[in-house]
Structures are given as structure tokens and as C-alpha cells.
Amino acid sequence: MRAAYVTEPSPADPLSAIRVGELDTPAVPDGWVRVDVRAGALNMHDLWTLRGVTRHPRTGPHVLGSDAAGVAGGRDVVVYPVLPTTDEQSGEQAGGRAVAHATLLPDAGHGVFAEHIAVPAGHVVPRPAHLDWAEAASLPTAWLTAYRMLFTKAALAPGQVVLVQGAGGGVATAAVSLAVAAGATVIVTSRSEQKRERALALGATAALDTGARTPAPADVVIETVGTATFEHSTRSTRVGGTIVVCGGTSGFTASLDLTRLFAREITVHGSTMGSLTEFRALLDFVAEHRLRPVVDSTVGLADVSTQAARMLSGAAFGKLCVRVA
Ligand SMILES: NC(=O)c1ccc[n+]([C@@H]2O[C@H](COP(=O)([O-])OP(=O)(O)OC[C@H]3O[C@@H](n4cnc5c(N)ncnc54)[C@H](OP(=O)(O)O)[C@@H]3O)[C@@H](O)[C@H]2O)c1
Known part of the structure; x- marks a missing residue:
């Protein structure tokens, strides 16, 4: 073969x-x-x-x-x-x-x-x-990872604001589609204007240059970029908000302002892949919302x-x- x-x-x-x-x-x-x-x-x-x-x-x-x-x-x-x-x-x-x-x-x-x-x-x-x-x-890796980050780790609810860093990635595009389908308001960042436009076409409400100030603080941040965006992620999270990290395409180390972490009571989750139960739930969600x-x-x-x-x-x-x- x-x-x-x-x-x-x-x-x-x-x-x-x-x-x-x-x-x-x-x-x-x-x-x-x-x-x-x-x-x-x-x-x-x-x-x-x-x-x-x-x-x-x-x-x-x-x-x-x-x-x-x-x-x-x-x-x-x-x-x-x-x-x-x-x-x-x-x-x-x-x-x-x-x-x-x-x-x-x-x-x-x-x-x-x-x-x-x-x-x-x-x-x-x-x-x-x-x-x-x-x-x-x-679906198996990127979409399962995004599904677990949004729904299991961050317990995303309709109406919440989700910030997705690095709009073009496999996990990022999945996170945009899933969060929009779940009734969230989605903000993305990207270095590329073309990718920002494509993210808007996927249903994002705002698409910003990497590192730009967000129009609203995020309830949930989907962080896959790492070094280049993590500081911006902590700056963009609302009081009581959640950052979920699954990777670091630009690098795996980041500095963290601990004052911001405790004063805003931010929760940071690590996340990897998902269980078989989550995979079945993902496929049902994709079918129900006819996501592509x-x-x-x-x-x-x-x-x-x-x-x-x-x-x-x-x-x-x-x-x-x-x-x-
Ligand atoms: N833990 C897990 O289970 C799991 C599962 C899947 C993926 N991952 C990890 O998640 C990460 C993302 O993977 P992926 O396949 O979805 O996407 P990817 O192709 O690795 O790229 C993600 C985004 O990173 C951004 N980026 C890269 N370098 C950057 C820089 N220097 N500054 C700013 N942005 C930069 C790009 O955004 P723009 O070009 O739009 O700016 C790109 O679209 C990887 O590290 C991967 O290993 C982990």
C-alpha cells in the first residue's frame, strides 16, 4: 500500500x-x-x-x-x-x-x-x-482540541465574548466556527489582512491586527500562538475570564504579569486533544449546525x-x- x-x-x-x-x-x-x-x-x-x-x-x-x-x-x-x-x-x-x-x-x-x-x-x-x-x-485533532478548549475547559455560554489568537490556524478556524455556532461573539487577531477578512466571513464580529486592543474584554481566550500573543491574551481577558492554552506556534515561553492574573481572577487552563465522548459530541455538534x-x-x-x-x-x-x- x-x-x-x-x-x-x-x-x-x-x-x-x-x-x-x-x-x-x-x-x-x-x-x-x-x-x-x-x-x-x-x-x-x-x-x-x-x-x-x-x-x-x-x-x-x-x-x-x-x-x-x-x-x-x-x-x-x-x-x-x-x-x-x-x-x-x-x-x-x-x-x-x-x-x-x-x-x-x-x-x-x-x-x-x-x-x-x-x-x-x-x-x-x-x-x-x-x-x-x-x-x-x-475534524480529529484541530476541531476536537478547539471543542474541548471552548466547551469543557472554558464552559462557553451563549452571549460570551471569545478572543481567538492567530486566526488562520487549524485550531483557530475551528474555534471561530464552533464559538459562533454556540452563540458567542468572536474576536480574532491575525497578522494578515487576508486572514482577518476570512475570519469575518466565518462569523467573527471583529478582526484585529495581532496585539491590537480588543473592542470588549474577553470571557474566553483561545491561545494557540504562545510567545507572540500570550501577554495580549492576559491584557484582553475580563475579570473572572478564562484563557485556554493548547500550543505555542510562535514559541512556548511567555512572561506573565501576576498582578493581572490575581487582580482580575483570571483562570489559565492547559488543554490537549479530547476524549472519545467529546469527539462524538463534536461530530454531533458539527452535524446539528451543519458546520464545514x-x-x-x-x-x-x-x-x-x-x-x-x-x-x-x-x-x-x-x-x-x-x-x-
Ligand atoms: N495540545 C493539543 O492537543 C494540540 C492540538 C492541535 C494543535 N496544537 C498546537 O496548537 C498550535 C496551533 O496549531 P494549528 O495547527 O492550529 O495552527 P498553526 O498552523 O500552528 O498556526 C497558528 C497561528 O499562529 C500564528 N502565528 C504563528 N507565528 C506567529 C507570530 N510570530 N506572531 C503572531 N502569530 C503567529 C498564525 O496566525 P496569523 O498568521 O493569523 O497571524 C497562525 O495562523 C500548535 O502549536 C500546535 O502544535 C495542540
């Missing part, structure tokens, strides 16, 4: 580490199912895999990709990308509040940028019928390096997808 994989990571030149070629079709253990993949979507995580930062389960070809949609047992499905761990299962018991130490499929040797993959049977969820393959493949993930572009599997280059450039608006079959 055709697959996109890495054999030797390259910290300095991650794109050079991408290989596309023939690999053996994976075995399907008891309790798992085979998925014939139709489309996948790229994440920063794949760049880290190419750089050798993420865990490697074994030597030899390491298939890339966490996000996939395809056909399993004749059904159109989307794949839940987090392998069950003790912590994840306890998260389910606690109402989906904890998924610490989540293991993504590729980190356990089950990457999804391949014509055929094997995943635990419980990890396939019916594809929302209004979505095409690339849109469906965009923003797909920046889709290329064939052979051209996955084009998408990786575009992700590195920071030019994308929405998800970078690959057509697998």
Missing part, C-alpha cells in the same frame, strides 16, 4: 525527511478494524515527527498523520486519533475532563497517511453526512511535502489536507 512516512527524522530540514512509497498493509488485531483511508489532514505534530521531537515507537518506516476519514466495514467514518490510556479512560469516567498523557495514533506506530490502517473498533465514528472527505478528515471545516487546500498523497511546507510557512488558512484514495 502507498503511505507517507519518515525513516530518519531531520531536526534542521524536516521536509527532507518525508518519504512516500510502498509499505506492508498493517495487520488487524482482535478488536480492531481496517479503515480504507480516503483523506487525511496535517498537523504541527507531523512536523515535530519529521524533526524527531515526538516519540518513535520503533525503528524503520514511521507512518505520518493523526487525522483520517475513510471507509470501515462499508461505513463512512472519521477516526478518533487518541489511543486509550489509563488516564484517557479515567477521563471518560470523570465526564471527559482529563486526557493527560494522550498518545496519538502515529506515536504508537499507527499513523494514518496510508491507504489502509488498523485502529481500535471503538475509534471509528460515522462521518457527518454533509462533509466531504477532506472536511471530515479535518475550513480546508486551505488538498493535494495527493505524493505531494504531502507541499502541505508540510505550507504549514511551516504560516500562510495557510484552515486545514492542509491530503487525498489518499
Whole structure:
């Protein structure tokens, strides 16, 4: 079968580490199912895999990709990308509040940028019928992460103000769509005028240059940019508001004015991926509101390096997808 994989990571030149070629079709253990993949979507995580930062389960070809949609047992499905761990299962018991130490499929040797993959049977969820393959493949990581940040961590309520930093990212575009559908007023920031305009078209009420003063203090801030925006996030949060952090594309360190933190009684949450319960709830929400993930572009599997280059450039608006079959 055709697959996109890495054999030797390259910290300095991650794109050079991408290989596309023939690999053996994976075995399907008891309790798992085979998925014939139709489309996948790229994440920063794949760049880290190419750089050798993420865990490697074994030597030899390491298939890339966490996000996939395809056909399993004749059904159109989307794949839940987090392998069950003790912590994840306890998260389910606690109402989906904890998924610490989540293991993504590729980190356990089950990457999804391949014509055929094997995943635990419980990890396939019916594809929302209004979505095409690339849109469906965009949901597992970015949309699940945004869903958990907004609804589980920040307990977003209709009418609240949400500030989304870095409007063009996969998590950011998902957060805008989800928050608008939930009845929030959404403010975005971006360095790019074009991205600001596209965020307004998605339903944002205001789109500001990065670092600009917001028209209203935010009840909830969705922070994925990190170093470049975190100080602005704390400045823009109302008394009693919540900042939820899931990443740091511009860097992972930030200074924090503690006076602002305690005087405004701001809560800062870390958040990673989401539970299977949240994934099912996300897909129901997407179907109910007929939301369509923003797909920046889709290329064939052979051209996955084009998408990786575009992700590195920071030019994308929405998800970078690959057509697998
Ligand atoms: N914890 C989790 O479970 C989880 C899941 C998914 C993603 N993540 C992380 O979340 C982060 C976002 O990932 P993503 O794929 O959604 O988006 P992304 O492609 O990494 O980019 C997000 C945004 O960052 C902004 N940005 C980058 N450099 C900047 C700079 N120097 N100054 C200001 N803004 C800058 C850009 O905004 P503009 O160009 O619009 O200004 C860009 O649209 C990554 O760090 C990723 O690893 C974590």
C-alpha cells in the first residue's frame, strides 16, 4: 500500500525527511478494524515527527498523520486519533475532563497517511453526512482540541465574548466556527489582512491586527500562538475570564504579569486533544449546525511535502489536507 512516512527524522530540514512509497498493509488485531483511508489532514505534530521531537515507537518506516476519514466495514467514518490510556479512560469516567498523557495514533506506530490502517473498533465514528472527505478528515485533532478548549475547559455560554489568537490556524478556524455556532461573539487577531477578512466571513464580529486592543474584554481566550500573543491574551481577558492554552506556534515561553492574573481572577487552563465522548459530541455538534471545516487546500498523497511546507510557512488558512484514495 502507498503511505507517507519518515525513516530518519531531520531536526534542521524536516521536509527532507518525508518519504512516500510502498509499505506492508498493517495487520488487524482482535478488536480492531481496517479503515480504507480516503483523506487525511496535517498537523504541527507531523512536523515535530519529521524533526524527531515526538516519540518513535520503533525503528524503520514511521507512518505520518493523526487525522483520517475513510471507509470501515462499508461505513463512512472519521477516526478518533487518541489511543486509550489509563488516564484517557479515567477521563471518560470523570465526564471527559482529563486526557493527560494522550498518545496519538502515529506515536504508537499507527499513523494514518496510508491507504489502509488498523485502529481500535471503538475509534471509528460515522462521518457527518454533509462533509466531504477532506472536511471530515479535518475534524480529529484541530476541531476536537478547539471543542474541548471552548466547551469543557472554558464552559462557553451563549452571549460570551471569545478572543481567538492567530486566526488562520487549524485550531483557530475551528474555534471561530464552533464559538459562533454556540452563540458567542468572536474576536480574532491575525497578522494578515487576508486572514482577518476570512475570519469575518466565518462569523467573527471583529478582526484585529495581532496585539491590537480588543473592542470588549474577553470571557474566553483561545491561545494557540504562545510567545507572540500570550501577554495580549492576559491584557484582553475580563475579570473572572478564562484563557485556554493548547500550543505555542510562535514559541512556548511567555512572561506573565501576576498582578493581572490575581487582580482580575483570571483562570489559565492547559488543554490537549479530547476524549472519545467529546469527539462524538463534536461530530454531533458539527452535524446539528451543519458546520464545514475550513480546508486551505488538498493535494495527493505524493505531494504531502507541499502541505508540510505550507504549514511551516504560516500562510495557510484552515486545514492542509491530503487525498489518499
Ligand atoms: N495540545 C493539543 O492537543 C494540540 C492540538 C492541535 C494543535 N496544537 C498546537 O496548537 C498550535 C496551533 O496549531 P494549528 O495547527 O492550529 O495552527 P498553526 O498552523 O500552528 O498556526 C497558528 C497561528 O499562529 C500564528 N502565528 C504563528 N507565528 C506567529 C507570530 N510570530 N506572531 C503572531 N502569530 C503567529 C498564525 O496566525 P496569523 O498568521 O493569523 O497571524 C497562525 O495562523 C500548535 O502549536 C500546535 O502544535 C495542540
